[in-house]
Amino acid sequence: xxxxxxxxxxxxxxxxxxxxxxxxxxxxxxxxxxxxxxxxxxxxxxxxxxxxxxxxxxxxxxxxxxxxxxxxxxxxxxxxxxxxxxxxxxxxxxxxxxxxxxxxxxxxxxxxxxxx
Amino acid sequence: xxxxxxxxxxxxxxxxxxxxxxxxxxxxxxxxxxxxxxxxxxxxxxxxxxxxxxxxxxxxxxxxxxxxxxxxxxxxxxxxxxxxxxxxxxxxxxxxxxxxxxxxxxxx
Numbered sequence: 001x002x003x004x005x006x007x008x009x010x011x012x013x014x015x016x017x018x019x020x021x022x023x024x025x026x027x028x029x030x031x032x033x034x035x036x037x038x039x040x041x042x043x044x045x046x047x048x049x050x051x052x053x054x055x056x057x058x059x060x061x062x063x064x065x066x067x068x069x070x071x072x073x074x075x076x077x078x079x080x081x082x083x084x085x086x087x088x089x090x091x092x093x094x095x096x097x098x099x100x101x102x103x104x105x106x107x108x109x110x111x112x113x114x115x116x
Numbered sequence: 117x118x119x120x121x122x123x124x125x126x127x128x129x130x131x132x133x134x135x136x137x138x139x140x141x142x143x144x145x146x147x148x149x150x151x152x153x154x155x156x157x158x159x160x161x162x163x164x165x166x167x168x169x170x171x172x173x174x175x176x177x178x179x180x181x182x183x184x185x186x187x188x189x190x191x192x193x194x195x196x197x198x199x200x201x202x203x204x205x206x207x208x209x210x211x212x213x214x215x216x217x218x219x220x221x222x223x224x
Contacts (some may be wrong), residue, residue, distance in 0.1 A: 004159075042203055042214030043160060056211060061202070091159050105152075105212055107159025 002026060005090050012114045013082055020078045021111045025094030032075050033105065034067055035091040043091055049075060082091035082115045089113075119143065119206045125219040136218055138204030141185045147207055149180060151189045152209040153200040154217070160203065163189065166177045 005024040013019050025032050030051050035043035046065065047057045051072035064082075069075040079086055089112050093105040121139040128134040142150065151163040162172055164178045168185075171178045177190040191198055201216040 004160050035214075040216075042201075045211050045213055048211055093159070102164040104165075105160070107161070109157075109159055 004092055004094055006090075006108035006111050008111055010112045012116065013023065014116050015084060016081055018078065018080045019082055020076050020111065021074075021090055021092075021113075023075045023077070023092030023108060025074070025086050025092070026080075026106055027073075029094035029096045029106070030072065031095045032069055033093040033095075034075070034077050037089045037091060037110070038087075046077075047115075084115045087113055087115045090095065119147075119213070120204045120215055122202075122204050122215065122218045124216070125221065127223055129222045129223050130190075130196060131193055134189075134194040134220060134222070135149060136189040136191075136202050136204070136220065137186065138188070139186045139192065139202070140206045143184050143206050149178065149184075149187050150205040150207065151176070151178065152203045152205065152212075152214075153198075154203070155197075155200045159165045160214070163202075192215060194220075196222050213221050 004026060007022045011019055033048040034046040036046055037043045045058055046061055047067050048055055049069040050067050064080045067077045089110040091107055091110045093107040095105045119140055119142055146168050148165050150165040152160040153163055154160045163175050164173055166180055175194045180187045199222045201217040201219050203214050205212050
């Protein structure tokens with residue numbers, strides 16, 4: 001399968017613990033995105049990378065959230081001191097930019113986080 | 117914030133064409149119209165995008181009005197597998213901002 005891969009699929013943690021998610025994009029894609037989605041809402045943009053550079057981060061994103069893409073391939077999203085409000089589906093997507101538009105984002109199946 | 121307005125939900129009979137409207141009255145000249153859909157428990161899936169002209173691919177057709185203030189996604193022969201949330205998005209490509217979308221129910 002050469003699609004976007006996210007691990008783990010599910011994560012249950014206790015409030016105050018740190019969690020880390022991994023995303024492996026499609027190999028030739030140089031852009032990588034993180035989104036968060038809660039029930040009944042559309043995906044909310046968090047941040048994106050072009051190669052290893054983090055180009056934009058949502059103003060709504062708490063300082064407890066950090067994302068890295070050290071070698072321009074896979075990416076990790078870490079949440080420190082988790083809160084119950086962090087419970088959500090975390091989605092990763094990748095794309096290969098083309099001209100004016102990104103055309104197609106390819107999404108993974110997401111990591112479902114539950115904070116108890 | 118999302119720049120589009122879509123109905124919350126719609127129904128369509130199986131085998132008929134599903135026409136999903138989207139208003140984007142503040143769209144700027146360089147912004148594209150994108151459509152994605154999300155089937156339950158999966159990540160969103162790209163459907164189609166366009167700038168000014170109507171577009172068609174193997175999944176759907178996109179009709180954009182001449183003033184570009186609205187568009188319609190057409191699924192020509194809806195099947196039960198097309199039941200999903202459909203997102204209409206306007207943007208220049210650096211990031212895709214999702215709204216709440218339209219929940220499309222295909223009725224047998």
